[in-house]
Amino acid sequence: MIAALLKVTDLTVVHDGDGGERTLLDAVSLDLAPGEVLGLVGESGSGKSLLCRSLVRLLPSSRLRISGGSITLSGRELTTAPEAEMLAVRGGEIGMIFQNPSSHLDPVMRIGDQITEGIRFHQRLDAKAARAAAVDILAQVGFPDPARQYDSYPHEFSGGMRQRAMIGAALSSNPKILIADEPTTALDVTIQAQILRLLMDIRARRGLSVILVTHDLGIVAQVCDRIAVMWQGRLVEIGEKRGLLAAPAHAYTRSLIASHPSLPEEDMPAKAEELRAPGAVPVVDIEKLHVRFATGGLFRRGAVDAVNGVTLRVMPGETVGIVGESGSGKSTLARAVLGLTPVSSGTIRFDGTDIASGRAVLGMLRRQTAMVFQDPFNALNPHLTVGKMLAEVLRVQGKIETAQIPARCGELLDLVGLGRAFLDRKPRSMSGGQCQRAGIARALAVDPKLIIADECVAALDVTIQAQIVELFRELVERMSLTLIFIAHDLAIVRNLCQRVVVMHRGVIVEEGRSEEVFSRPKHAYTAALIAAVPHIDPDKPLLAPSKMATPQADGVAN
Amino acid sequence: MHRYKFVLYRPLQFLPVLFGISVITFILVRLIPGDPARVLLGTRATPEAIARIRAQYGLDEPMLAQYFYFLRNLADGEMGRSILYKIDVLKLIATRIEPTLTLVLCSVVLSVLIAVPVAAIAARNQGRLADQVIRIVSTFGIGFPPFWLGLMLIILFSVELAVLPVSGYGNTLSDKLAHLVLPSLTVSLSLSTVLARSLRAAMVEGLKSDVATAARARGMPESIVFWRHVLPNSLVPTVNLLAVNIGWLIGGTVVVETVFALPGMGQLLVRAIFSRDYMVVQGVAMVFACATVLINFLADIVTVALDPRVKL
Numbered sequence: 001m002i003a004a005l006l007k008v009t010d011l012t013v014v015h016d017g018d019g020g021e022r023t024l025l026d027a028v029s030l031d032l033a034p035g036e037v038l039g040l041v042g043e044s045g046s047g048k049s050l051l052c053r054s055l056v057r058l059l060p061s062s063r064l065r066i067s068g069g070s071i072t073l074s075g076r077e078l079t080t081a082p083e084a085e086m087l088a089v090r091g092g093e094i095g096m097i098f099q100n101p102s103s104h105l106d107p108v109m110r111i112g113d114q115i116t117e118g119i120r121f122h123q124r125l126d127a128k129a130a131r132a133a134a135v136d137i138l139a140q141v142g143f144p145d146p147a148r149q150y151d152s153y154p155h156e157f158s159g160g161m162r163q164r165a166m167i168g169a170a171l172s173s174n175p176k177i178l179i180a181d182e183p184t185t186a187l188d189v190t191i192q193a194q195i196l197r198l199l200m201d202i203r204a205r206r207g208l209s210v211i212l213v214t215h216d217l218g219i220v221a222q223v224c225d226r227i228a229v230m231w232q233g234r235l236v237e238i239g240e241k242r243g244l245l246a247a248p249a250h251a252y253t254r255s256l257i258a259s260h261p262s263l264p265e266e267d268m269p270a271k272a273e274e275l276r277a278p279g280a281v282p283v284v285d286i287e288k289l290h291v292r293f294a295t296g297g298l299f300r301r302g303a304v305d306a307v308n309g310v311t312l313r314v315m316p317g318e319t320v321g322i323v324g325e326s327g328s329g330k331s332t333l334a335r336a337v338l339g340l341t342p343v344s345s346g347t348i349r350f351d352g353t354d355i356a357s358g359r360a361v362l363g364m365l366r367r368q369t370a371m372v373f374q375d376p377f378n379a380l381n382p383h384l385t386v387g388k389m390l391a392e393v394l395r396v397q398g399k400i401e402t403a404q405i406p407a408r409c410g411e412l413l414d415l416v417g418l419g420r421a422f423l424d425r426k427p428r429s430m431s432g433g434q435c436q437r438a439g440i441a442r443a444l445a446v447d448p449k450l451i452i453a454d455e456c457v458a459a460l461d462v463t464i465q466a467q468i469v470e471l472f473r474e475l476v477e478r479m480s481l482t483l484i485f486i487a488h489d490l491a492i493v494r495n496l497c498q499r500v501v502v503m504h505r506g507v508i509v510e511e512g513r514s515e516e517v518f519s520r521p522k523h524a525y526t527a528a529l530i531a532a533v534p535h536i537d538p539d540k541p542l543l544a545p546s547k548m549a550t551p552q553a554d555g556v557a558n
Numbered sequence: 559m560h561r562y563k564f565v566l567y568r569p570l571q572f573l574p575v576l577f578g579i580s581v582i583t584f585i586l587v588r589l590i591p592g593d594p595a596r597v598l599l600g601t602r603a604t605p606e607a608i609a610r611i612r613a614q615y616g617l618d619e620p621m622l623a624q625y626f627y628f629l630r631n632l633a634d635g636e637m638g639r640s641i642l643y644k645i646d647v648l649k650l651i652a653t654r655i656e657p658t659l660t661l662v663l664c665s666v667v668l669s670v671l672i673a674v675p676v677a678a679i680a681a682r683n684q685g686r687l688a689d690q691v692i693r694i695v696s697t698f699g700i701g702f703p704p705f706w707l708g709l710m711l712i713i714l715f716s717v718e719l720a721v722l723p724v725s726g727y728g729n730t731l732s733d734k735l736a737h738l739v740l741p742s743l744t745v746s747l748s749l750s751t752v753l754a755r756s757l758r759a760a761m762v763e764g765l766k767s768d769v770a771t772a773a774r775a776r777g778m779p780e781s782i783v784f785w786r787h788v789l790p791n792s793l794v795p796t797v798n799l800l801a802v803n804i805g806w807l808i809g810g811t812v813v814v815e816t817v818f819a820l821p822g823m824g825q826l827l828v829r830a831i832f833s834r835d836y837m838v839v840q841g842v843a844m845v846f847a848c849a850t851v852l853i854n855f856l857a858d859i860v861t862v863a864l865d866p867r868v869k870l
Contacts (some may be wrong), residue, residue, distance in 0.1 A: 058774055092778030104772040108865055109792050117786070118776045153866040169776060 002233075004031035005509060006055070006094075011079075013047075013054050015096055027069065028235045030228055032177065037203065037210045039224030041217060041256065043461040045147060046230040048213045052179045054225035055211075057089045073177075092122045095170035099182035101162035105154040111165045112138065112150030118172035140205075141168040142198055159326075161193035166196065171202065173381065174557075178203070181213045182538065188325035196223055215462055217260045218534030222541070225501055229253045242538055252283035259466035260491075260536050265469060272418040275419060281352045283450050283482045284314040284337055289346035291332050294321040295379075298426070306332040308506035309346070314448070319476055319483045321493030321514065324503035330486045333503070336453045337484070339365055367397060374455040376436035380427040385437045386413070387423030394447040417471060422530070433464035439473065452484045469496050492532055494518050502526045561862055563869040568791070568858070572851050576844070580632070581661035583843040584625050587836050593617075594641045594834040608623075615641060617836075628840065629811040638837035641831065650825065655845075657727050658811050658822035665745035666737050666804060672746060674789075681753070681761035682784060692754070699751030704810065708744040715740060725819035740815035745810065749803055756799050760792035768793070772828045794865045801857030805850040 013025035014252065025047050034036055042048050053059055055071055057078065071078040073093060078086070089094075098104045106114055115134040119125055123135065131150070138146035141164040154162055163183060170178060184192035200223055202209050212224060220227050227248060228238040236250040246255045251255060291307040307329045314320050322330045335341040337348055337360050339355050348355050350365050373379035379388060390409040394400060400408055410420045416437040429436050435458060445450050453472070456466040469492055476483050485495050493500055494514050501511040502523065508524040521527040595611035596603060612618045615638075616627055631638055637647035679691040681722060716724040728734045754837050765788055773783045811824035819825075823842055832836035 056775060058771065060771075086775045087593075087779055089777070090775055096775035098768065098772060098775075100768065103768040105868055106769045106773070106787050106791070109787070110792075117773075120775060120780070121779075155867045166772070169772070173777065480859065541760070 005034045005074060006032040007070075007072045008051075009072075011051070011054060011071060012067050013059070013064055014067045015048060016063050016065065016116075016117055018258070019452075021067075024064065024233050025054065026233045028230075028233075029069075030238055032209050032211065034176070034209055035203070035207050037200075037212060037224045038211045038228065039220030039227045040211055040230060041215060041220055041363035042228060042230035042252075043215065043342035043463060047233040048230050049181055051203070051230070052096070052181055052211065052213060055179065056094050056096065057086055058090070062456075079373065081436045088122070091118050091170075091173040091175065093175050094177045094179060095173065096169045096179045096181065097183050099164050099185050101159065101186075102154065102167045104168075105162055106138060107154055108155060110151050111157070112152075114165070115169050115172045117254075118169060136169075137168045137171055138165075138531075140202070141165070141171070142194075143168075151519065158191075159187055160194060163187065163191075163195050167195075167198065169204070174206075175210065177209045177213045179213070183212070183290055184217070184219070185214070185216075189532040190325065192219075193458070193534075196534070197222070215449060216243075216534060217256060217462070218536050220224060221536045221538045222534045225544075226338070229256070232363060245536065245538070255463055257536070280315060282313040282349070282541055283310070283316050283318075284484070285349040285352075286310055286312045286333075286337065287347045287349075287354060288334060289333070289348060290344040291329075291336050291341055292344040305506050310506075310508055311500060312508065312511075313480060314450075314484060316482055317476075317480050318499060319397075319472075319497045321497030321500040322484065322503060323487045323488065323493050323500060325529075327505075328503040329506040330503050331454055334371075334454050334484065334486055338369055338371060338452060352383050367399075367446065368448055369450045369452065370446045370448040372436070372439050372443050372451060372453040372456040374458055376432055376439050376456070376459065377427055379439055380435055382427055385424050385426050386418070386430075386441070388441060389438070390445050397446055408445075412444055415444060416441045431464075432460050434468060436460060436464075436468055437471065438547070440468075440475075446474070448481070450484065451483045452486070454486045455488065456485075458487065460488070465492065472496060490518070490529060502529070561866075561869055562859070563858065564862075566856060567767075568870070571850040572855075574756055576847065578627070580840075580844060581625070584628060585621075585838050587834075587839045587843075588621065590831070590834065592834045594836060595704040597833045598641055608627075611641075615639070615837075618739035628774040632844075634686075637841040639836055640830075640838045641746035642833045642835045642838070645815070647837045649837065650826070651841055651845055654821060654823045654826045656822075657738075657820045658815070658824060660734070661738060661741055661806060661811060661814070661822060662743070662804065662818065664735075665749060665807060666800070667748040668742050669750040669753055670800070672750035673757055677757035677792075678784070678789070679763055681757045681765060682780075683760050683787075684765075691800050696754055699747055700755075702748070704748050705813050705817050707747055708740065708814060711740050711744055712789055712818075725817075727820050727822075728779050737818075737820070741820060744817075745807060745817050751805060752803060753796060753800060757792055757796045760795055761788055780842050790864065794861060794868075797857050797860050797864065802853050804853045808849055 008031065009029050010027040011024060011025055011029070012027055015022045015024055015303045028047075028051055030038070039050070040048050050060070050064075052307050054066060055078070057066070059065070061126065069079070073089065075361055078089065080090070105111070112131065112134050115137055117128075119130040120127070123130075123133075135146045135150055143149045143161070147447060154165065155163065167183075178199075183199070184195050186461060196219065199210065199212075202208060212220070214220060224241055226239060227241045227243075227244045229236050229252065229437055231250070231252040237248065237253050239242065244253070245257065248257055252458045274356050288309055289310045290305060292303045292305050294303055310329075310333060322333065332341060336343055337350075343356065351368070353364070355361055357364055377433060384392070386408050387406075390412055391405050393401065394405045394408055409423060413420055418434060418437050418441065420440065422430070422434070427438070430438065439456070458470050462467060471484070472483065472498060475481055485497055497514050499511065500514045500517050500526065502509050502517065506527045510517060510526045511519065517526060518530060521530055559756070593612075594615070594617065595608040598611060599607055609618070616624055638647065640650055657801065675760050676692055676696075677825060680689045683689045700855070715722045721736050722739055726737060728737050765784070767788075769785050769787050773787050804834055811822060812827055813824070814820070815822045815824035818829060821824055823845065827839065827842045828845065829844065830834075858870055
């Protein structure tokens, strides 16, 4: 084995709170060889990000401190190094990139200047030489016109290009190790594939070691050499990726692999073709729908067709998935169906009635449809207990007697698997998954014919995602619900939905039975989307060059 | 440069605003009980004399007609004649505008010079002694009324230490500046605390922001993180607060100029109100309103310059 570049031994980080010490990182040990890519997986709160921050001693709060263990970088001890030395280590030897490039790039500073800053500080170059070096880095990370784009601001770029800029800033001082903390979580799959490929290119060209933090086992399987699994502040398992994926030792690793959605399901959803009995009235019948948003100011008016001529039918009891990248119009379509967005042209019929035919119809629509939102925490009123929240919905709907409301609240919670103890809980004291279950209970309280779930698992951990998807599956079966499930995650849609609709730039490019579409996509865009999903099997390469779009494809927005 | 296009068409929006202000000041002045002719001629004036004066200044005409004359004069660049001073209102304002303008300018510059370092010290030492002291002092600063603060400063610097003039306004530049030190200080002690508090809050946020974390992760020392990333991002909200406060400050010169006997527009306004000198009150109010509108316009330009995301 090659000598380790970075060696972490029994690293322990504690939080000094009012109630005494709490251990957040518990004797974590790992090492990183030169040129190696180590995948760090685990759910939120498991200490992945904290470990990364600890390596460069940038702890997110002054109440956190490294209480034991050691970090050695090329033989030097970092836990006790003076702050001045750490300045040289950060950026100069260990570079970092983060999940959200939009918030980590300085919005009021030119992209190029944010790269030059590191070059000037670490390499002591003069302004002109530093600019030339920065232009070179921008070219390396895939900016098509680096000399001009040097002077652009972050908001002028798309999410993918911003992440490229952040990688550029991290590379500016020639680090030996790059820590990438969920670098692609906020990006669409096709962009994610491009960014991962860029990271691997750079690593090959510069001989970088990479620590890649992610919750997506597919990414780890595709790009990493070794995998480390973290759980509740401890590193529970570490090993070569094939061995670890094939024979996980720890229970958490096993559940993580089991809940990874890219695994083909043995029992696909029951065939529901018979539901389309002739003569049945579709729950939702959308015809040639256009939703246009005005853009620009007083003098230069324009319009964007968010939904551009969509025709779609959803039959009772059907589960339809709508997939597509951000900006493809899937959420706008959902909002239009619920009457939340004005329609430019076309018709939407709910249960045979045109929803544009008056306020009474809209009221009827509200009593028979419900929505589950992406951010489970912020979609709940923080001041209400779950019980009060459900009771409010039941009272407003007026479908059941007041006296029966408490009993119904309890039933609803049983239905979503929360249990009646949650009646008195407030969102603040609940986890993301529990909040989302409460959100689903609120949707069910309406006793709806149709539920629209808009990216409702995107903010949750993989194991929780799997639980929520399972819940939806049960509910659909038990209550003959009609479900429109919007997601950018193809694998989840494939697991849950009978039918899938693929949207791209406001139009439906493909629709059909999930198995059909995913195994034999007809449209090139669908094929590209599917190819970009990182598979958990390391032998199904994601980064095959032929299928990759060019970096320019996600070029400069605006 | 299309982001600055609003500089061309925004002034068009000022016209309705100024029109509205002219209506309001015109009506408000006439709602004050009393009669300029009676004030001018004293208590023993005959009704005939009063009627003559009223006719001379058009005060006997209906309100609507008076307002029409006022507007017609404005269009000609005139604001009528002062009843008290017997000269053209614009000329009168011209002689009084310099002390007020210099006072406002000095106060704003001084406030910014105090607020930025104070906020920086407080934010960078958040929760520690320096921060606590600054927060307590600034709370007092907001609490103390400017006229009281002005009097205290006079007692300290002019009466006890005798280093600065008590009141009035000089003739030479250095003399004028010496007379402006205490008034400006009075204003900026209040204004800078407001600014510093807002700036400190923005800076504390900024130091915890992802932008700062990313800069630290690139190995930037705290000083660069602060001055190059945190400060520019904190300035944007404070610029707008400053603009609002300058508007307030222009009205506030009435008090400060009275305390320090500065012959500026604030003082002129007070006298004009007491003698029901309608034309002067209208004129000064219009000038104040224009200045406030102009300052908000300037603040918009500065905001656009500071934040590339802003489009107006």
